Amino acid sequence: MSVTLRVNGKSHTVDVEGSTPLLYVLRNDLGLQGPRFGCGLGQCGACTVIINGAATRSCILPASAVKGEITTLEGLAKNGELHPLQKAWIAEQVPQCGFCQNGQIMTAKALLDKNPKPTEAQIRDGMKGVLCRCMTYYRVQAAIKRAAKGGVA
């Protein structure tokens, strides 16, 4: 079937089975590299995109069920300038391998958009479903706090 998606401000129409998870359309049809496969079960967060402001697991969401604007990691920078979270990520040198960081950043973005000044407990709770096997959690939390303070220096 024909599925039309609005991704990072642009419309795309693809011809896929309606049940195809959004992740595979984003990656294999639209050539995006931010969202990645980690579990296919919605358990790890590697595939996270933001749909209408909510951090969403694209590996278990049928492409045909998407209603609304999709933002991927590639869509965070505006006019060539990185998003404050991305700047904070570089300042804190967060990633080890970096494979999970799409999910960390996108989930943090949705978290801060709803709650710009989260408490320590709110950060832990809001991020708890996003896994990292290099265990960069401490740095991820530091970067979120840094971005929430508005500082990147």
Add this chain to the structure above:
Amino acid sequence: MTPANGIPQHVEDALSRRNLLKSAGMLVVSFAGFSGRPANSQPAAGPYPDVDYHQLDSWIVIHDDGSATFYVGKTDCGQGTGTSFRQLMADELDLAYDKTTCIMGSTDITVDQGGSGGSTAMERDSWPMRRAAAEARRVLLHMGAERLGVPADQLAVSAGVITVKNDPSKNVTYGQLIGGRKFNVTLTGNNIYTVTGQAPVKPVQELKNVGLSPQRYDIPAKVDGSLKWAVDMRLPGMVHARNVKPPFAGAKLLNIDESSVRSLPGFIRVITKGNYVAVVCEREEQAINASRALKVNWEKPATAPFPSSENLFQYMREVKPTSRSKPILVGDPESAFANAPKVIEADYDIPFQGHTAFSPAHAMADPSNGQMTVYSNDMKSYGMRRGVADFLGMPREKVRVVWMEGPQGYGRTAADDAGCEAAYIAKEIGRPVRVQWMRDEETAWDTKAPAFAVKLKGALDSTGNLVAFDYDARAADYNHVGYNEPDTVLIAQLMGIRRAKPAEGSAATPGEVYAIPHRRMSMHVVSLPLIWETPLRTGNLRDPNGPQSTFASESFIDELAAAANADPFEFRMKMLTASKADDSGFRRARSIAALKAAAETYGWDRRPSPKPRGRGDVLTGRGIAYAFRGQTVVAEIAEVEVNVRTGKVWVKRLVAAHDCGLVVNPGSLRRTVECAMLHSLSRALHEEVQFDAERVTSVDWNSHPTLTHTDVPEEINVVLVNGDPNPSRPDLPPYGAGEAACKPMLAAVGNAIFDATGIRLRRVPFRANRVLAALKTARA
């Protein structure tokens, strides 16, 4: 192709491209393609002979603008080794760090340094890089002397500019000197570890970038989504494959009903040989659906492949070992035990723990031009190249592995399976194929850290000194399959290929230098009934045996300290200071310094454990443990909160004092140590591979849980101890970092739980239900 002189094509490309790039003003940015491979270079058609490490040009290319590209045979698993290599090589070359780039780990364009493993990046493999850079500097200086008409000893070099010392107006840059020419310098040395030019490396005092913490160059592209990972590699005509694994360990394939998938959209072919089965489809989701729909009849094995995880340790203690090392004997432990006033004994158990990489194994293979290119995140890309070539029966020069970034290595991608699978299928169907394992497949079938059952015995004299120590370890590590070998990789096993003699495997001794008058240390390897085609394959997981052996020994040392009514820090210090003997790396002195630094940083209060039982639901305690790995010593302290109502353990604070000799990039090192500690904390609190007598039942993040954001300590302090109190000690070289910090954590946490609760937990992970059960048993 690579010319007969062994200088690889990329050098020719770089040199012939330079004028074009110079005019476009994009010399450096042109190196922003995947793996740092030149973005505008066409994939070479092959063949792909070995890159000659004896050619200086294989290591370093200097461009017209004076910038340099370093080509190294290592892979960066996320610890920032590439950045550190640039620091070291820039220092030896006398070039500014930001005028350098580093290309890593692709077998056709970089020398074979084996990729990564064993925390050898700085300790072993940075040396030939440094010597190559030093030699390049020497040759350039010689060229500068000729150009300027002044003897080399009257020249100074700084940031790639050679200047006449007493007339700075006379100068020439590296870019001007090498001017489109190759070095054409042949290095000497019998192997890649000893390769060298004529120039010596600099003394440590002259290294300027070393000791600084430039930001990792790979991070921006990982944060903005622009990095092309191995999972992102696509070629025209590429198709997707998914494996169908046996539903029972040791199952035999009876037949496949291909009609169950033939009409599915995109179906191309079922690939099968022996017990190996994969389905190939045009699109990724089609391959996933078809692999699940394919009807395969399997026959269960006649006997159980392994005991259930519940019965594992009993089995390991009773079964006859497959091998035993000659015990390490000091003094006369037998009579020391017989005569000691106090002897205590304990058994420690460590289950199989998985890599459970964040992304399952994956690779893309392209069979074009009669060659085989594998795009892979394999940390030992050179080993994969040999494995793929031998498995397919292709000459090695027709095979290359292009290394690209992927999820954490830690040993899994040294034996990552998907490369051989993708190459096999690509050869069968003649099209580029991408293979990726699914989550359940990866968690159940990845390589595992061996389970350990350790028996310990200690004797205290009347004043509480440890006089005899007996350590007896059994590791379920028979047929250890740590590498991509053509006769042990899983696809080969499933196809019925058997190595005549399985790897013996190993148990380990604890890494400490305590002066104990009498000791015996015995190491045994045991085997599970099923040896081949088993999901309980053991491989290398980040210091393969260290966390297990150290959990047992450093927890038991804590038990002995408690039995002697001694402070756990002082008990250890007494055994470290009881002898003055040391090795050439001052390991004993540095162990003392590390323990002291950890205790000082934490604010250690000296008293025996456990502390008087607190009131309320949450009890707090602190535990210490120490270990060395090679010449790297690390002491760690964990402060815990134990909720006695729920059994939940939260590690509130972690301290590490870490000495790995010369520190190249302190920022990268701190983060590496921090993350290594948390990785081991995850093994202490959560991780265990569970199985029944038919199959592994840990198949996802619920059934094989990991550390999450909610577990993270409130505070982590990493102290880089670089030196000991010995003023006459020579400068230390860099030793390995990464794996050492994984060792002491399990014991530090267990010791802290004992301090808080008085309960000694002798089995990891300390999951809430197990802690609660132990608390209840103690109360009863």
